[in-house]
Amino acid sequence: MRLAIGDIHGRPFWKHYLDEDFTVFYFTGDYFDSFDIPFSGQYKNFTGICKAARKDSRIKLCLGNHDYHYLRGVHNQEYSGFQDLYCEKIGALLEENIDLLAIVYVTEDNYIISHAGVTAWFLNSIGGKKPEDINGAFAGDRNILNFNGRNIYGDDVTQSPIWVRPGSLQSDPLPGYNQIAGHTPVRAITEGELNGGKNRLVLIDTHDTESIYRF
Numbered sequence: 001m002r003l004a005i006g007d008i009h010g011r012p013f014w015k016h017y018l019d020e021d022f023t024v025f026y027f028t029g030d031y032f033d034s035f036d037i038p039f040s041g042q043y044k045n046f047t048g049i050c051k052a053a054r055k056d057s058r059i060k061l062c063l064g065n066h067d068y069h070y071l072r073g074v075h076n077q078e079y080s081g082f083q084d085l086y087c088e089k090i091g092a093l094l095e096e097n098i099d100l101l102a103i104v105y106v107t108e109d110n111y112i113i114s115h116a117g118v119t120a121w122f123l124n125s126i127g128g129k130k131p132e133d134i135n136g137a138f139a140g141d142r143n144i145l146n147f148n149g150r151n152i153y154g155d156d157v158t159q160s161p162i163w164v165r166p167g168s169l170q171s172d173p174l175p176g177y178n179q180i181a182g183h184t185p186v187r188a189i190t191e192g193e194l195n196g197g198k199n200r201l202v203l204i205d206t207h208d209t210e211s212i213y214r215f
Contacts, residue, residue, distance in 0.1 A: 001020070001021060001022050001023060001214055001215075002022060002023055002024045002025075002026070002107070002214070002215050003017055003020065003022045003024070003025045003026065003212055003213070003214055004025075004026040004027075004028065004113055004180050004202075004204055004212070004213040004215065005017070005025070005026070005027055005028065005204070005212050005213070006028055006182040006204040006205035006206055006207075006211075006213075007028060007029065007030035007064060007066075007182045007183065007185075007205045007207070008027065008029075008030060008031050008045065008046075008049070009030055009031070009032070009033060009034040009037070009042070009066070010031070010032065010034035010037035010041050010042035010045050010046075011034070011037065011045070011210075012045050012048070013210040014027070014049065015048075016210075017212055018052065022058065023058065024058050024059075024060060024107075025056075025058055025059045025060065026060045026062065026105060026113045026180070027049065027059070027060070027061045027062060028062045028064065028113065028114065028115050028180070028181060028182035028183070028204065028205070029061070029062040029063050029064025029065075029066075029067055029101075029115040029162070029182065029183075030064030030065065030066040030067065030115065030182065030183070030205075031045070031046040031049065031064065031066075031067055032046065032066050032067055032070070032081075032083070032090055033066040033079075033080075033081030033082065033083065034081075035081060039083060039085070039086045039089075039090075042090075043086075043089065043090070043093065046093060047093065049061065050097045050100055053100050054100070060102065060105050060113070061097075061100050061101050061102070062101070062102060062103065062104070062105070062113065062114055062115050063101045063102065063103055063115060063162060064115040064162055064182070064183065065079060065115065065116070065145075065147070065162040065163055065183070066079065066081060067094055067101070068142075068145055068162055069082060070087055070090045070091040070094055071091060071094055071095070071098075071142060072091060072095060072142075073142050073143070074142055074143060074146070075143055075146070076146075077146055077147060079147070102135050103115075103134045103135050103138050103145070103161050103162070104118060104131045104132065104134050104135060104161060106130070106131050106132055106177075110176055110177050110178060110199075111177070111178045111179070111180060111215070112131050112174070112177050112178070112179045112180070113179075113180045113181075114161040114162075114179070114180075114181055115161060115162045115181065115182055115183050116154070116159075116160075116161055116162050116163055116164045116165070116181050116182070116183035116184070117161060117164050117166070117169040117179050117181040117183075117201070118131050118134065118161045118164075118169075118174055118177075118179065119157045119158075119159075119164055119168060119169060119172040119173070119174070120157075120172050120173065120174050120175070121157040121158055121172050122134075122157070122158065122159070122160060122161065122164070123174065125158070126144055131174065131177070134161060144160065145160040145161070145162050145163070146160070147159070147160075147163050148160075153165060155167050155168050156168055157171060157172040162183070163183075165183075165184055166181075166184055166192065166201060166203060169181070169194065169201055170192065170193070170194060170201060173194040173195050173199065173201075175195055176195070176198075176199065177194070177199060178194070178199045178200045178201070178202070179194065179199075179200075179201050179202070180202045180204060180213065180215070181201070181202070181203060181204070181205075182203075182204055182205035183205055184203055184205060185205050185206070185207040186203045186204075186205060186206060186207075187206065187209070188206060188209065188211065189202065189203065189204050189206060189211055189213050190202070190203045191203075202215075
């Protein structure tokens with residue numbers, strides 16, 4: 001059984017699932033920028049997630065947009081909730097653990113797990129042949145993930161895997177892949193269709209509702 005958990009934003013409820021009999025445990029990112037949990041709680045929580053991931057290689061971490069804007073070399077990217085007073089501390093912690101953070105994971109049965117999803121347009125724009133190529137492209141140029149402003153909500157096929165919205169994923173999906181994403185809040189875990197019903201889109205950012213996706 002594989003587990004996937006949506007945007008954390010400092011909340012520690014992920015710990016409830018560590019004792020489950022899982023093969024892989026995916027986090028879809030957004031470990032920071034809570035509106036109700038203080039910086040100290042967010043910092044401690046992400047530190048705990050990283051410690052768990054270093055102890056257990058089955059735990060896989062995605063990078064979210066609310067983590068991305070603290071990274072070194074990222075230009076003019078400060079989104080809602082950005083913590084000016086603590087940006088250097090958050091950035092340093094993220095850089096210390098950058099080796100744990102991926103943009104996408106792909107399973108053997110063709111599930112893409114990422115923060116927001118991957119469009120065919122975006123993969124083609126970086127010259128990628130397969131979704132995993134995004135990780136290498138990010139390592140070479142972090143700014144490929146920048147919010148491009150073409151749509152104020154990020155609902156555009158040109159947006160990156162930390163910003164794109166479900167409507168754009170459904171209009172420009174990668175053929176043959178199911179996708180699991182957070183980023184866009186939903187009241188409950190929601191399954192939709194991709195590629196004319198041949199594949200699934202699963203949205204798992206249930207915000208304040210503690211939930212996890214098993215697949």
